[in-house]
Amino acid sequence: MPRTPTTIPAEYRADVERLWDYHNMHHEIRPVDVGIGLGSHDLGVAKAATDLYHRGMFPTLVFTGANAATTIETFPRGEAVHYREYAIAHGVSADAILIDTQATNTGQNIEYTRALLAEHQVQAQSVILISRPYQQRRAYATCKKLWPDVTVICASHPLTLDDYVTSIGNTKKVIDMLVGDTQRIGRYAELGFAIPQHVPDDVRAAYSRLIAAGYTSRLV
Template sequence: MNQGVPVPDREHRMIADAQWNDAELIWNFHQMRHEPRPCSVAICLGSHDLGAATFAARQYHAGLFPTLVFSGGNSPTTAPLYPRGEAVHFREHALGLGVPVDAILLEPKAANTGQNITFSREVLRKAGVEVDSVMLIAMPYMERRAYATCRKVWPEVEVVCASDPLDFADYVKTIGDEKLVIDTMVGDLQRVIEYPKSDFAIEQEVPDDVLAAYERLLRSGFDSRLLTS
């Protein structure tokens, strides 16, 4: 993640205003807007965005959960950033932010969201942690897919989705690459649409205006993070 790199202002963006507006519509749809509340545990889903670990540490210090699982192995995108694995680097970051070592569990193998949740559930079981509610902490545009996946693979628990409460423009600033962010959001929306067909997630209703924005962005070439099969 390229912290502190400014996003181009309106006059210097690499994309048209209409594309930016379509992306912002999808950004808003991806967020569940759950009210933060105390949970049995939190699971922070690994990604390229270390900001999720920062936010998880902040939520721990706010007293919203006693146990925090960092989950994630590596992907082609994250391996150069986190060579020892997403969960390992996220854990180290949280320790540096004052989260005590005995509050953190590590799940270092997951390669997708379903595995993040399934493998973390097993880590919690082995640690003897009783769970009736879970806070899923992820990148802002991953909330809806994480929710849909958890409701499928762990339907017994109450799910609260949480992410750093940034607006779209501010989030793009933290990453420093507007096309990468939009490509990834488009890919996540494709997964929200397609994964229920393979029984990977529960179905989510996608409003017509969001679908139209998605199709326009696809036609404009925001497609580098689509499913390949």
Template sequence: MAMPPDRLVNGERSMPEVTLGEAYRADVEILWNYHDMCHTIRPTDVAIGLGSHDLGVATLAAELYREGAAPRIVFTGANAPTTIERFPRGEAVHYRDHAIGLGVPGEAILVEPEATNTGQNIEFTRRLLASRGIEVRSATLISRPYQQRRAYSTAKKLWPELEVVCASRPLPLDEYIGSIGDVNRVINMLVGDTQRIMVYPGRGFAIPQDMPPEVEAAYRRLVEAGFTSRLVR
């Protein structure tokens, strides 16, 4: 059963939980479903893999390339505190290596290794493509499942003319948590992304998104339960 971060068991930090307990399941599922944009995958000019701790982003990018849904891939991302140990050479670099291992030719991949947030992912990728003389009218934004809505709202703010399709590995919630190996991390990230949908438009980082009352209520209950490590101030 998930517990709020930094909780100690018998005076020691417990190993990461991997099972979503019933205490938080309903609220987590509400947020999980809200962030899924439910876009239909179709061919676009480029697949943009947004860096994170989730190597599944690179896996899906490779699948879309092999299926002919994207003739080119850009992986974008430096490091965050949550990824530096797993991807010491940078998120985008490790994503590229993973995709090549899955059969994508290196010449089909561009690497943007400097971005440290979603806004920079979009801005720096746009700049990289322009510097190579690559015209892009449409893109598939590949992200963690719960980052889809934020990726979309950020892209439409910073690159409004771009046709955006959002995509993630189509894993059920429990299977996704198992692939990450830490239910608290997933809940905290879900809560953090939900807060960003609420506050980032007012800061000029994203376009507004509708948020049903039940989503906001679920978010607030999880915050009250202690899942606050990914909140912005």
């Protein structure tokens, strides 16, 4: 079986790098009340959450996520369940972890996490949202819309763009995801799902060129 290419085409590298940098919020990590690992196809979320827990960044960790078409083969028991299993296997106390196994989108991740924390009487004035690298900005905008009074810090598994593409094993999938999330920044704000975010002209231009190049499978 031929291997899926994991090299970014040279003619699109600058545009891909621009979107990659745009979606990284570049937040300084500091201790908060709760860490929230957002479900996805990427085990790097669980790895980052586990590392932050061991660094003392939060005493309570929530994993939230059911399944989607892009994750069910990788995480057949559900995203949050597999994340929890990884974290426990790597030294996180089971008592420190809460899981939501129902959320199927970022808005539900936030809403169901808030309900879960309230159920367990965990006060959260500040959170670290742990996501895929290119989901940071969308996660931030969604959280600030649905939970405006909480202080939000965004974090991801600290990989370079090339290392991330290699970890996923599919260059087109990563670029498609970057393009899709860029579209969602504007679209979800228009629909009232998220707060508006500034999109610089060079980001818009990079996004348009990548669409023209056919990186469109994750557009809505």
